[in-house]
Amino acid sequence: MRQMMNTAQDRPEPGTYDVVVIGGGPVGGAAAQRLVRGGMSVALVEAELVGGECHYWACIPSKAMLRPAQARLAALRSPGARESVTGRLDPSAVLARRDDAVDHLDDTRIAAGMKARGMEVIRGRGRLAGPRSVVVDAGPGPQIELSAGQAVVLATGSLPVLPPVPGLAEALPWTNREATSAVVAPRRLVVLGGGAVGLEMAQAWSWLGSGQVVVLNRGPHLLPNHEPFVGDLVLAGLQAAGVEVRFGVEVQRVLRPAAGGEVLVHLSDGSVVAADELLVAAGRRPPTGDLGIETIGAAPGRWLEVDPTLQVVGAPGVYAIGDVNGHALLTHQGKYQARVAADAILARRRGEEPSFTADADAAAVPQVLFTDPEVASVGLSSRDATARGWRVSVVEADLGAVAGAGLHALGYAGRAALVIDEDSQTLVGATFVGQDVADMVHAATMAVVARVPLERMRHVVPSFPTLSEVWLELLDAYFLQRRSTPS
Incomplete structure (x- = not known):
C-alpha cells in the first residue's frame, strides 16, 4: 500500500489532520504508522522523549541490564564453556551497553524515523479539548490547537504508583525510571513490591554490584497470580543472586534525614531496613488526571473504558490504546490494540464496520518475567x-x-x-x-x-x-x- 506523504496538493490546513495521536511511545507510534500507511495525515504529540517509556526507562534498558549476567550464568551451566569464564561481570560495560540501547536518552533517531514515515511530530503536552480537538502546551507562547477530521487516539501510557506512606515521597524514592538509568549500583537497595519491575531490578542490581538487596513483599508468597510453583522457583533464583526477600511485611514510614543520605524503612514487624536507595515498584496508575477526558464525559484519574475497537465508550472518534485503558499493561498488548484501533479508524472512514476487533487482550495475554x-x-x-x-x-x-x-x-x-x-x-x-x-x-x-x-x-x-x-x-x-x- 502506498505510504502517504503530504505534498503541496494534499497537505491539510495548518493544525488540521485526519488523526491526532497523543503519546509518541511504541503504542502511539504503531497506530500512527499504520494510519499513515492507510493514507491518513497524522500528528503525533509527545511531551517527553519520542519512543516512550518502554524504550528509555522500562522494557529495553531493564533487559539490557539483565542479559549479560544471564549469558554468563548460561555459560557457567555448560561444561566446557564454564571453564572459559575466568572473570567477573563488568558493570561499567553492562551499563554502557544499556545506554547505547536507549540511545543515551536522545530521541533524535526515533523522531527522525517517525517523520520520515510521514508523521508530523509535535513536541508538547497534549490534552483533549473535545471529541476531535486537542490542545498542546509546548512551553512559552500560546498553545497549539489541533483538529482531527477522523479521530483522536490516546496512547499516554501509565504512571508509577507511590503509596501514601508517611515520608515516602519526601525520601525521593526510585521508580522504574531511576532504577533503569542509574549509573552506579547502590551499595544497599530496598525494593518495595514483588512484581515484574521489582524482581527484575532487584536481581539486576545484585548482579551489577549492590552488596545488599532486600525485596519487601506484602503477601506470604511471590507472584501469587501465577501457578503455585512459580514463586518458589523465582525465589530460589533471587536467593542464588544474593537477593533477600521478606514476606508479610508492609512499610509503615520512611525517613531520609539528609538529602542524598541513607533511607530508613520502618516495617510492620517492627524492624528497620537501612538502604542507600529505595525502589518503589508498587503498580501503575492511569495518567488521565490532566488529559482533558472530562470533555468527552469520562472521569479524570480513571482508566478509560473502551469497546472492542478501542473506541472510548460514549465518545465516538476518540480511541484509547495501551496502558491508558487498563486492559493489559504490556507493550506488546498495546501495539496489538494499536493495530485494532488504526484498522477501525480506517474502516470507519470508508463507511465500513470494523472487522478486526480486540479479543486477545483479556484472557489470552502473554507475558514474560525476565528474571533467572x-x-x-x-x-x-x-x-x-x-x-x-x-x-x-x-x-x-x-x-x-x-x-x-x-x-x-x-x-x-x-x-x-x-x-x-x-x-x-x-x-x-x-x-x-x-x-x-x-x-x-x-x-x-x-x-x-x-x-x-x-x-x-x-x-x-x-x-x-x-x-x-x-x-x-x-x-x-x-x-x-x-x-x-x-x-
Whole structure:
C-alpha cells in the first residue's frame, strides 16, 4: 500500500489532520504508522522523549541490564564453556551497553524515523479539548490547537504508583525510571513490591554490584497470580543472586534525614531496613488526571473504558490504546490494540464496520518475567479460571527432565503447566519457568487464541532435543489423567 506523504496538493490546513495521536511511545507510534500507511495525515504529540517509556526507562534498558549476567550464568551451566569464564561481570560495560540501547536518552533517531514515515511530530503536552480537538502546551507562547477530521487516539501510557506512606515521597524514592538509568549500583537497595519491575531490578542490581538487596513483599508468597510453583522457583533464583526477600511485611514510614543520605524503612514487624536507595515498584496508575477526558464525559484519574475497537465508550472518534485503558499493561498488548484501533479508524472512514476487533487482550495475554529463571505465561492461571467458574484441569511437568533441558544447562531447574477447559477441550492457560523459556510461550499463545482442540495438539510434534518436548509430557499426562478419571 502506498505510504502517504503530504505534498503541496494534499497537505491539510495548518493544525488540521485526519488523526491526532497523543503519546509518541511504541503504542502511539504503531497506530500512527499504520494510519499513515492507510493514507491518513497524522500528528503525533509527545511531551517527553519520542519512543516512550518502554524504550528509555522500562522494557529495553531493564533487559539490557539483565542479559549479560544471564549469558554468563548460561555459560557457567555448560561444561566446557564454564571453564572459559575466568572473570567477573563488568558493570561499567553492562551499563554502557544499556545506554547505547536507549540511545543515551536522545530521541533524535526515533523522531527522525517517525517523520520520515510521514508523521508530523509535535513536541508538547497534549490534552483533549473535545471529541476531535486537542490542545498542546509546548512551553512559552500560546498553545497549539489541533483538529482531527477522523479521530483522536490516546496512547499516554501509565504512571508509577507511590503509596501514601508517611515520608515516602519526601525520601525521593526510585521508580522504574531511576532504577533503569542509574549509573552506579547502590551499595544497599530496598525494593518495595514483588512484581515484574521489582524482581527484575532487584536481581539486576545484585548482579551489577549492590552488596545488599532486600525485596519487601506484602503477601506470604511471590507472584501469587501465577501457578503455585512459580514463586518458589523465582525465589530460589533471587536467593542464588544474593537477593533477600521478606514476606508479610508492609512499610509503615520512611525517613531520609539528609538529602542524598541513607533511607530508613520502618516495617510492620517492627524492624528497620537501612538502604542507600529505595525502589518503589508498587503498580501503575492511569495518567488521565490532566488529559482533558472530562470533555468527552469520562472521569479524570480513571482508566478509560473502551469497546472492542478501542473506541472510548460514549465518545465516538476518540480511541484509547495501551496502558491508558487498563486492559493489559504490556507493550506488546498495546501495539496489538494499536493495530485494532488504526484498522477501525480506517474502516470507519470508508463507511465500513470494523472487522478486526480486540479479543486477545483479556484472557489470552502473554507475558514474560525476565528474571533467572524466566517465567513465561499466557492466558489464565488455574486460580483465575476457577474463580471465573470454569471447569478446568491442570497438568504439570518437570521441564528439567526433558532431554533438551539436560543439554541446555547442567542441573536445569524448571517446570511447566497447562490449564485446560474441560468443556471446550482447549487450552486456556500455560506457564513455563526455567532458563531461556521466554520464546516457548508463543506456541502456547497461538493455541490459546486459536482455541486449538487438544486432540489436534497431540499431533503437533516438537523437535528433539529441545525444551519444547515438555509439551509431549504435558499432553500425555493430561490424556492419561483423563482416561483414569471416571466419567
